[in-house]
Structure formats: C-alpha cells, structure tokens
Amino acid sequence: MSQPRTIVIAPKRGFQLIDWRELWAYRDLIYFLVRRDVKVRYVQSVLGFLWAIIRPLSTMVVFTVVFGRLAEIPSDGIPYPIFSYAALVPWTYFSSSLTAATGSLVGNNLLSKVYFPRLIIPLNPVLSNLVDFAIALSMVGVIMAFYGIAPTAAIAFLPFLVLLMMLTASGLGMWLSAMAIQYRDVKFMLGFLSSILMYAAPVVWPASLIADKFPEHGATLRLLYGIYPMAGVIEGFRAALIGARPMPWDLIVPGAISALVIWLSGALYFRQRERFFADIF
Amino acid sequence: MSRPAIEIDHLAKRYRIGLAEELHDTFGGAVLSWLGSPLSNLRRLRRLSRFDPGDDADVIWALRDVTFAVAAGEVVGIIGANGAGKSTLLKILSGITEPTAGRAVIHGRVASLLEVGTGFHPDLTGRDNVYLNGTILGMSKGEIDRKFDEIVDFAEVGTFIDTPIKRYSSGMHVRLAFSVAAHLEPEILLIDEVLAVGDAAFRKRCLGKMGEVAASGRTVLFVSHNLSAVERLCERSVVLDHGRIVFAGPTAAAIDHYLRHTLDDGAALGDPQRRPGRGRVRFTRIWAESGGAETVHLTSGGEASICLAYRISGAQPIRKVRVRLGWTNLLGDPLLTCINDLSGFPIPQLPGPEGTIRIHLPRLPLNAGTYRLNAWLKSEREIEDLVAEAGELTVAGGDFYGTGMSIPADCGPLLADHSFEVLAPSTAAGPAGR
Ligand SMILES: Nc1ncnc2c1ncn2[C@@H]1O[C@H](COP(=O)(O)OP(=O)(O)OP(=O)(O)O)[C@@H](O)[C@H]1O
Ligand SMILES: [Mg+2]
Numbered sequence: 147m148s149q150p151r152t153i154v155i156a157p158k159r160g161f162q163l164i165d166w167r168e169l170w171a172y173r174d175l176i177y178f179l180v181r182r183d184v185k186v187r188y189v190q191s192v193l194g195f196l197w198a199i200i201r202p203l204s205t206m207v208v209f210t211v212v213f214g215r216l217a218e219i220p221s222d223g224i225p226y227p228i229f230s231y232a233a234l235v236p237w238t239y240f241s242s243s244l245t246a247a248t249g250s251l252v253g254n255n256l257l258s259k260v261y262f263p264r265l266i267i268p269l270n271p272v273l274s275n276l277v278d279f280a281i282a283l284s285m286v287g288v289i290m291a292f293y294g295i296a297p298t299a300a301i302a303f304l305p306f307l308v309l310l311m312m313l314t315a316s317g318l319g320m321w322l323s324a325m326a327i328q329y330r331d332v333k334f335m336l337g338f339l340s341s342i343l344m345y346a347a348p349v350v351w352p353a354s355l356i357a358d359k360f361p362e363h364g365a366t367l368r369l370l371y372g373i374y375p376m377a378g379v380i381e382g383f384r385a386a387l388i389g390a391r392p393m394p395w396d397l398i399v400p401g402a403i404s405a406l407v408i409w410l411s412g413a414l415y416f417r418q419r420e421r422f423f424a425d426i427f
Numbered sequence: 428m429s430r431p432a433i434e435i436d437h438l439a440k441r442y443r444i445g446l447a448e449e450l451h452d453t454f455g456g457a458v459l460s461w462l463g464s465p466l467s468n469l470r471r472l473r474r475l476s477r478f479d480p481g482d483d484a485d486v487i488w489a490l491r492d493v494t495f496a497v498a499a500g501e502v503v504g505i506i507g508a509n510g511a512g513k514s515t516l517l518k519i520l521s522g523i524t525e526p527t528a529g530r531a532v533i534h535g536r537v538a539s540l541l542e543v544g545t546g547f548h549p550d551l552t553g554r555d556n557v558y559l560n561g562t563i564l565g566m567s568k569g570e571i572d573r574k575f576d577e578i579v580d581f582a583e584v585g586t587f588i589d590t591p592i593k594r595y596s597s598g599m600h601v602r603l604a605f606s607v608a609a610h611l612e613p614e615i616l617l618i619d620e621v622l623a624v625g626d627a628a629f630r631k632r633c634l635g636k637m638g639e640v641a642a643s644g645r646t647v648l649f650v651s652h653n654l655s656a657v658e659r660l661c662e663r664s665v666v667l668d669h670g671r672i673v674f675a676g677p678t679a680a681a682i683d684h685y686l687r688h689t690l691d692d693g694a695a696l697g698d699p700q701r702r703p704g705r706g707r708v709r710f711t712r713i714w715a716e717s718g719g720a721e722t723v724h725l726t727s728g729g730e731a732s733i734c735l736a737y738r739i740s741g742a743q744p745i746r747k748v749r750v751r752l753g754w755t756n757l758l759g760d761p762l763l764t765c766i767n768d769l770s771g772f773p774i775p776q777l778p779g780p781e782g783t784i785r786i787h788l789p790r791l792p793l794n795a796g797t798y799r800l801n802a803w804l805k806s807e808r809e810i811e812d813l814v815a816e817a818g819e820l821t822v823a824g825g826d827f828y829g830t831g832m833s834i835p836a837d838c839g840p841l842l843a844d845h846s847f848e849v850l851a852p853s854t855a856a857g858p859a860g861r
Contacts, residue, residue, distance in 0.1 A: 151531065151534070151535060151536060152532060153522075153532070153533045153537070154530060154531075154532050154533075155519060155520065155522065155525075155526065155530060155531040155532070155533065156526065156529070156530035156531075157525055157526055157527060157528060158525060173688045174568045175562040175563060176566050177562075177568075178558050178559045178563075178568075178631060179559070181555075181559075182546075182548055182551060182555070185550075186550050186551065188549055189550045190550070248604070255545075256546055256563070257523070258518070258523060258541075259523070259541045259542045259545045260521070260523065260539065260546075260563055260564065260565075261523050261539070261546055262563070270497075295551040301779065325500060328472055328475055328476060329472055331438035335853050345577055364848045385783050419476070421524075422475070422527045423562075424518065424523045424524040425442060425475075425476075425524055426475045426476060
C-alpha cells in the first residue's frame with residue numbers, strides 16, 4: 147500500500163490563497179455540479195433553452211422602442227436593435243451569474259454536510275451560465291445577417307473579452323456571496339444594485355457619449371470610466387462583433403486591471419471568511 | 428495498538444447561539460429599539476463570526492478537550508444524548524468546519540457520511556444523481572463508472588434509473604442514496620446517524636453492509652442513537668456528554684455508562700412546560716428499580732419496577748386517575764403497556780402534593796434488548812401529562828424459564844410462560860416422541 151495521505155486539522159490563521167491543486171482534484175465534482183445547474187435550469191419548460199435567447203431579445207425590443215425610438219439615444223451609427231443586443235448578451239450573463247453566485251451560499255445545505263473547496267459554489271453559476279451565454283451569442287449572428295453586417299477580424303478578441311467578463315463576474319461573486327451568507331441585506335441590495343450597474347454600463351447608450359459631452363477631458367474620463375470592467379467588456383463586444391468602431395483599449399485595459407484586483411481581493415476575502423460558512427449558513 | 432488512523436488532540440469547538448431578543452413593555456421602548464435595530468442587528472450579525480473575550484453569555488462549547496485515538500482498521504462508536512457534540516466532532520474531522528482549538532491528524536483518505544443523498548436534485552434522473560452524489564462524497568467519475576451497475580443493483584431501483592427521482596417513492600429515493608454511500612471505498616469512514624432510513628428489510632441490509640465495511644479492515648467512526656447497532660458493529664465506543672468525553676472503552680461498558688447517565692439526569696423527560704396535557708399533575712422523574720434499588724439494568728425474568736414520580740400543582744384533587752406506562756422497541760412499536768384500571772388497580776384519587784407511582788413486574792417478560800418507555804396520566808378522562816420519550820432501558824438476557832438457558836435476542840422481544848406437550852394420535856398415555 148502507498149504511504150497514506152496525512153491531513154492535519156487545526157484552526158487556520160492568516161490569509162489563505164487559492165489552492166489550485168485541490169480545485170483540480172475536485173474537477174469531477176465541478177463538472178457534475180455545473181452539469182446539474184445546466185440540466186435543471188429549463189427542466190419542464192416548453193421553450194427550454196430558447197429562453198436563453200428570448201430574455202435578451204425581449205429586452206432588446208423594449209430598449210429599441212424606448213431608448214432607440216422614443217428617447218433617440220445615439221447608437222454609434224449602428225441599428226439600435228443590434229447595438230443593444232450585442233451589449234445585452236454579456237450583460238445578461240453578468241447579471242444572472244452575479245445574482246446566482248451571490249445567493250449560492252445562503253441556505254446551501256451542502257455546506258454543512260460535506261467538505262469540498264467552498265469556492266466551487268459561487269464559481270459554479272459563472273460556469274453554468276456560459277451555456278446560456280453561448281446560445282444568446284449565436285443569435286447575434288442571425289441579427290447581423292438580417293442587417294447585412296459582416297463580422298470583421300476584431301472578432302478574434304472575443305475569447306479574451308469573455309474571459310474578462312467571467313473574471314469580473316466571479317470576482318464580484320466571491321465578494322458578495324461571502325458577505326451575503328452573514329448579512330442577508332446583500333441579497334436585497336443586489337436587486338437595485340444590478341439595475342444601477344446596468345445603467346452605469348454602456349448597455350443602452352454608447353461610451354462615445356462621454357467624449358462627446360466633455361470634449362476637453364474626454365480621454366481621461368474614458369480611462370477612469372474603464373475602471374468599471376463591464377464598460378470595456380460591453381464596448382469591446384460591440385467592437386468585436388459589429389466592427390463599426392476600433393477595439394476600445396482605453397476602456398479594456400483599466401477594466402482588466404481592476405477586474406484582476408477585484409478577483410484577487412475577492413478570493414482572499416472569500417478564503418478568509420469560508421471557515422465560518424458551515425457554522426452560520 | 429497498530430498504526431493510528433485518527434489522532435485527536437484536545438479538540439474544542441465554540442459556537443455562538445442566539446440570545447433571546449429583548450422584550451419591551453412600553454410602546455416608546457419598542458419604537459426606540461426598532462429605530463436602533465439596524466445597529467443592534469449589525470452588532471449581532473458581526474458577532475456570528477467574532478468571539479471577543481468576556482462575552483460568553485451566548486457561547487456554547489459544542490466540544491471541549493476531546494482527546495482520543497483510533498487505530499487503523501478499528502470501528503469506534505460515538506454515543507451521547509442530543510446536542511452532545513457527536514455531529515460536531517465528525518464535521519471537524521471531515522473538514523466541514525474548523526476547530527476553535529486543538530488539532531487532529533488523520534492518516535488516510537477520508538469520506539464522511541453525515542446524510543444520505545446529499546446534493547440529490549429532484550429534477551435529475553437517478554443516473555445523474557448517482558454521479559452527482561458520488562462525486563460530492565468524493566468518488567471520481569471513473570470510480571462511479573466502474574461501480575454504477577453494482578450501485579443500481581443494490582438500490583433495487585431497476586428500470587427507474589432514468590426517471591427523475593421526484594417520481595420515486597420515498598423508499599426508492601433512500602435506497603438509491605444509501606446505495607451510493609455504501610459503495611464508497613475510503614480508508615477512513617465517518618458515519619453520522621444514517622442507518623435509520625428505509626423499511627425494516629432495507630435497514631437490515633444496510634446494517635449488513637455496514638458490518639461488511641467494518642470487517643473489511645476500514646477505520647470507521649460511527650455515530651448512532653441505535654445502541655444495538657453500535658453494540659453490534661463497534662468494539663470500542665466513546666461517550667460524549669455536553670462536549671466532553673465522559674467514557675471511552677469497550678462498547679458494552681460505554682452503553683451502560685451512557686444509559687445510566689441519561690436516566691439519572693432525568694433529562695429524557697424534557698421541559699414540562701412544553702409537554703402536552705392539562706398539567707395539574709406532572710411527572711418529575713421516571714426511573715427503574717430492581718430489588719428495591721435504582722438501576723438501569725433489568726434482566727429478563729427478573730423482578731422489575733418502574734417508578735413515576737409526580738407533583739401536583741394547585742389544590743384541586745386529582746380524581747379518577749388512569750396511568751399508562753408503555754414499553755416500545757427502539758423504533759417506537761408498542762410491545763407492552765401497563766394501564767392501572769384495566770389491570771385491576773383503580774386509583775380514585777392521587778395523594779398530593781408529591782408522590783410516586785410504582786409499577787411492579789414480578790417477572791419481566793421482555794427478552795434481552797433495549798427498550799424505550801413512555802407514560803401518560805389522565806384524570807377524569809383528560810390528559811394531565813404525557814411523556815413520549817421517558818428514556819431507554821437495557822434488559823440483559825436472563826433465565827426467564829428457570830432452565831439455566833436464555834432465548835436468543837433475535838427471537839423477538841416477548842417472553843411468556845408456556846408448556847410443550849406431545850399428543851400421540853391413538854394412545855393418550857403414550858410416550859413422548861417415536
Ligand atoms: N452552527 C451552529 N451554530 C450554533 N450552535 C451549533 C451549531 N451547530 C451545532 N450547534 C450546537 O452544538 C451542540 C452540539 O451539536 P451536535 O449537532 O454536534 O449534537 P449531536 O451530538 O450530533 O446531537 P444529535 O444527537 O441531536 O444529532 C448543540 O448544542 C448545538 O445546538
Ligand atoms: Mg447529530
């Protein structure tokens with residue numbers, strides 16, 4: 147027999163970093179938990195995964211009527227439907243992953259019954275929502291064909307933007323889930339926080355509006371605005387898919403830096419709090 | 428002792444329990460505290476994960492100074508009353524929660540079974556749930572692939588395996604869940620109270636499976652309230668009481684210690700305020716006597732008394748009393764019931780304010796085993812007090828029939844005087860047998 151594995155159980159002190167080796171050892175569990183989420187999501191519904199398209203599509207219709215037609219918000223010269231749909235695809239992913247991640251620990255009885263790396267729980271919706279995301283994304287192609295827009299080479303940046311979007315969602319997800327398990331207020335706050343975050347992101351309006359409104363400080367303001375990672379992600383999606391504008395690196399670079407900061411601090415905070423999860427869930 | 432598998436060293440665990448909310452008797456006070464409630468809530472919630480020196484009013488120690496070692500291949504039982512800290516100990520050993528102090532060293536791959544069917548999702552099929560639950564318990568996909576057919580066979584769910592489990596009967600659900608757990612193959616297994624599921628036949632199979640696990644040289648920590656299962660499976664047991672180890676040693680002695688303790692405590696009677704009944708009379712203590720002395724050891728065929736101490740509150744006389752003492756097995760099935768007026772001992776009025784009712788059985792007609800007691804008291808056809816769980820008693824196998832031998836415990840719980848005769852068909856006075 148091989149040398150038995152020895153585990154020492156004792157109160158932990160100080161900061162814990164993410165244990166990638168352990169996460170790798172639990173890859174089968176991650177796979178089956180994600181699969182459960184995906185399989186269960188549209189169970190017993192007639193339209194099934196069509197809902198992944200219907201949700202952003204119906205929002206697109208509303209936004210087109212209200213913001214495109216009535217309020218006449220400019221859309222960088224792109225037809226408003228495709229302008230808003232290209233933004234709604236990453237936004238829908240972000241907000242549903244964040245909501246699911248935030249509530250994922252509260253009342254989760256797995257916490258008190260088995261041990262596995264707790265990080266898996268909030269990361270699970272970030273992975274499982276990718277399926278809906280991919281389906282909604284495929285619809286972009288249909289709408290573009292309808293408007294006769296051909297994709298450009300910029301589409302090659304898409305994987306990087308997806309990564310940035312996942313990083314942001316999981317970083318905030320770690321922060322909020324670890325807070326929500328102790329303070330349920332976070333759950334109530336998230337309701338309006340996510341609509342504030344949406345209007346703060348360039349979903350219904352183009353980021354080019356900033357430079358138009360403040361011509362003298364436009365460049366600096368855009369860099370500052372870019373600290374909000376979803377700004378770069380959404381404008382990046384428009385540039386990568388529709389190609390009407392160059393890639394907005396002045397938004398993406400600050401966004402990537404702040405997403406990394408959010409993610410690392412979120413991981414530290416989560417690992418710091420996780421020792422209490424099973425006691426207070 | 429061979430190489431240790433688990434070494435536990437002064438382990439302690441502290442929990443915060445909620446203090447009662449303050450009550451206000453003036454409207455103004457209530458409004459003021461309502462205005463200040465976000466602040467006090469914040470303080471309360473923060474304290475869930477913070478322990479400051481000196482605030483021990485709402486802190487409990489679920490474990491204190493727990494030290495023991497388990498050798499590789501040993502099966503050790505953990506017994507104790509509700510809230511003694513048994514589950515907490517297993518949670519710490521499996522890494523679910525962190526100890527407050529002390530440490531434990533575990534040599535080998537651990538799996539814990541604190542619940543069967545953890546992570547089961549009603550909308551998923553049996554197959555999906557087997558994989559999900561299996562990986563949650565720590566198996567790899569390849570391992571489940573290999574054992575899948577065996578798991579399904581053991582669970583006897585057959586063709587239902589591709590049906591969502593919400594369409595299963597609850598028995599099938601439990602069988603599937605247990606079956607996954609039963610196919611775990613860790614070196615060290617921590618089990619908490621999971622055998623009390625399913626129907627009798629399945630429970631028996633579970634116990635059989637547990638016996639196999641125990642015999643296969645695995646190290647097992649086994650928590651159960653089913654004392655006969657503990658007795659069957661574990662050579663050695665640890666008794667926990669309010670977070671401390673009060674006894675560690677051979678299982679029979681441990682069970683003895685535990686039973687003496689819980690009965691002595693009178694804790695089994697619970698809070699009289701919460702018990703049903705009108706409450707003009709309440710039982711205050713229930714205990715067993717044999718040969719005039721209090722005991723927790725009764726023997727089959729031996730002399731036994733159960734005593735019910737009571738207290739009358741108020742001045743009203745308690746008339747037309749009916750007292751009922753029930754004996755059940757550990758599953759709660761009634762076996763024997765003594766009711767005073769039906770067996771010819773009417774009690775027209777209960778003397779007060781305190782007293783004891785003694786129920787005497789000159790020859791206890793119960794076989795070796797563990798039994799539970801319950802009791803109620805009615806006066807004028809109304810329930811005054813009802814104790815659903817008045818404690819457990821073990822009966823040792825005794826010489827009921829005066830033959831120097833006793834009936835095996837698995838022949839059932841009841842003993843009765845009887846005789847055997849052989850009647851030959853033709854000659855009434857013929858010799859017995861042929
Ligand atoms: N998360 C928690 N927060 C506060 N107190 C807790 C928590 N978990 C357990 N306790 C307390 O710790 C004590 C020990 O609980 P534990 O679950 O270990 O008991 P047990 O011996 O398993 O009891 P049972 O036989 O009922 O299963 C109890 O008083 C319980 O109320
Ligand atoms: Mg328990």
